[in-house]
Every structure is written in C-alpha cells, then in structure tokens.
Amino acid sequence: MKETSSADKSQFTRADHLKAWAVHAFTGSAVIWACCAMLALMRQEYLQMWGWLAISLIVDGLDGTFARRYRVKEVVPWFDGSSLDLIVDYLTWTFIPAIFMSQNLSFAPGVPGKGIDLIVTAVLMVAVCASSMFCYCNKKAKSSDNYFVGFPAAWNIVILYLYLVDMSWWFNLTIVVLFIVLTLSPLTFCHPFRVERLRWLNILSVVVWLFCIIWLTIYFPERNPIVWWLWWISGVYFIGNGVVRTFIGPQAAKRRAQKSR
Template structure:
C-alpha cells in the first residue's frame, strides 16, 4: 500500500517564530546561570553557587512544557532544542555538582583533600561525569509512560544531600558508587511534570521538596526538624514512586506475560 507523505506545516506566523525562539532563549539562559554558578564555585561561595543552580533547575522544569505548548519542533525544525537542553543539563545537573563534590566531600580516611582522599575523590569525579554520559546519550532513557529508566544523572540532588548530611567518608563513598551503578540499571525514576499518573501529587511533592531544600541550604548547618523531615519524606516519595513503577509498570507487565 502506498503511504501518503507526511504534510509539514509552513504557514507559521512571525509571532509563532518569536515564541519558539523565545523558548530556545529561555532554555539557553541556563548557560548564564551555570556560568554564574562556576564563578561562585571558584570563589567557594557555595550558597550562591546553589542559588544559581536552583534558578537553572526552575528553567529546566519549565522549558519542556513551554516548548511543547509553542510547538518549537514544528516552527523551527532545523534548530535542535533537545541538544541545547542536554548541554545545559550536563553542566548544571552533573558537571558543576561533580566539581563541588571534589571540593567539599570526603571519600577516604586520612587528611581531607590529600593522599588517599584526593586520589579517590578525583577518580569518583571522573566516574560521575563519565557514567552520566550514558544517561544523556541513551535513547531508551525514557519509558513509554515518561519515567526515567536508570538514574537520570541528577547529581545536583545527590551531592547536595550528602553535603547537608555531613556524614562519614564511607557513607559518601557508598552512596556515590551506588548511584553510578544505578545509572545503568532498569530502576525507574519519576519525572514530576511528564508522568501523568498522580501528576498533581508529583508536582506538589516536588514543590515541597524544593522549598525545604532551599531552606536547608540557606540556613546550613542549622536543621529545622520539620523542614528536614519534609525534604526526606518528599524525596523518599519520588524514589518510592520509581521503585514501585519498576515492578508494576508497562515494561514489567510485558516481561511477566511473555
């Protein structure tokens, strides 16, 4: 049977084009916040660094919805907004947090920043950056119902928690190694804006988590018990959501039926 060629729209208005480029500019603005975060990191002004990364996180949370609403792939088909988004994500979710990790966390016994700790830290930093490349290049990194498959290189979240908890070196080492391994695992992780199931609860949870983590970062090392547990409960909800989805989601059901 002869297939009918797909019709490509070419009648978009100047306003449509302005909206599409505005979305791309909004996504690209995260590079500015990433640059500001690097400058703050070089000054070891960690609070300011996390502030800039928080702004980039908000941009990352909104740009996909705006892109779909403005139909940027149809309006400007020759400009790859997905590639732009991946570049920004790698900088803000992985690379800058990995450098922060190398400056602030301890991963071996002995003098921090020297000897064995320095060697292990450098190896871990490279491992974090290298393993994350699999996530960003993996075309199967999203499930059919928009969950992430494998740890989605959200090192900004993992490393910030380790920093706030200030736990022993062996705990830091175990957690970082665990999430490096989870990058290659079939474990799923919830995307709060793309997953349709319980979307309202996912969004409410992520808003609560973000508010709690901002408070804890600003007032570090002070820990308000209510805020501290709020960050953990909302965070555990997301991890638990993904774990449950791993065993009862579409892919899991197909494996059981086959």
C-alpha cells in the same frame, strides 16, 4: 512532497517563530546560571552557587512544557532544542556538582583532598561524569509513561543531600557508587511534570522539596526539625514512586512477558 512542505511552513506566523525562539532562549538561559554558579564555586560562595543551580533547575522543569505548548520542533525544525537542553543539563546537573563534590566531600580515610582521598575522589569524579554521558546519550532513558529508566544523572540533588547530611567518608562513597550503578539499572525515576499518574501529588512533593532544600541550604548547618523531615519525606516519596513503578509498570510487564517465552 515540496508543496506539502511549503504548506506546512506557511501555517506558522512570525509570532509562532518568536515564541519558539523565546522558548529556546529560555532553555539557553541556563548557561548564564551555570556560569554564575561556576564563578560562585570558584569563590567558595556555596550558598550562591546552589542558588544559581536552583534557578537552572526551575528553567529545566518548565522549558519542556513551553516547548510542547508552542510546538518548537515544528516551528523551527532545523534547530535542535533537545541538544541544547542536554548541554545545559550536563553543566548544571552533573559537571558543576561533580567539581563541588571533589572540593567539599571526603571519600576515603585520611586527610581530605590528599593521598588516598584525592585519588578516590578523582576516580569518582570521572565515573560520575562518564556515567552521566551514557545517561544523556541513552535513547531508551525514558519509559512509555515518561519515567526515567535508570538514574537520570541528577547529581546536583545527590551531592546536595550528601553535603547537607554531612556524614562520614564511607557513607559518601557508598551513595555515589550506588547512583553510578543505578544509571545502568532498570530502576525508574519519576519526572514530576511528564508523568500523568498522580501528577498533582508529584508536583506538590517537588514544590515542598524545593522549599525545604532552599531553607536548609540558607540556614546550613542548622536544621529546622519540621523542614528537615518534610525534606526527607518528599525525597523518599520520589524514590519510592520510582521503585513501585519499576515493579508494576509497563516495562515490568514487558520483562515478565519476555521471561515467560
């Protein structure tokens, strides 16, 4: 066994190790963007905050591809890049958006940030952060065809939608509670880079959505009609993709087989 292990290690060159560590550094760079986003949030410079989070979103979308290409798990098996990825994801996908939510969205009647609104917002913030921890610790959070099973704690997207549509407190409350519940549901959500089915369309819709979200955030509260509708169409496509997959995918077939026994 020791000889095999030694042989496995010798197959990787110094260049392989440099590439693997470069991938880890790329993933870890999201901490920089998270800190920049947090500082912008503290200064109430929200456009900058969402800009930094958008950079971290791009990093998160690409680092997995790089990790698989350069076989980082094999080259540096003692360093857990998956844990690194989860840490920075929790900061940028959940924790910072949750703080933004608590400061900029209303969830109860009355004066925002005071009285019942303050209490409800505090409870929701805890629920958002707690449900996200469950999501990140759930080893069954990915399906066999690389869909997310349950809402994948993408609170930066949900909170930004609520901020841009600028609806009443009851709408905000309903949407946040709904997605907290969906964390524990069997509903699937598409991973645009990992799901092979219609991958080209998934990636195209992400590019369109990202362009639209950048435009709408920069020019908020103005809404270009074409950009606005493209934003909604690309978002609905993603949700619809997961809903359809929930009822016709491998997990759905498995559940039907179990019920028939």
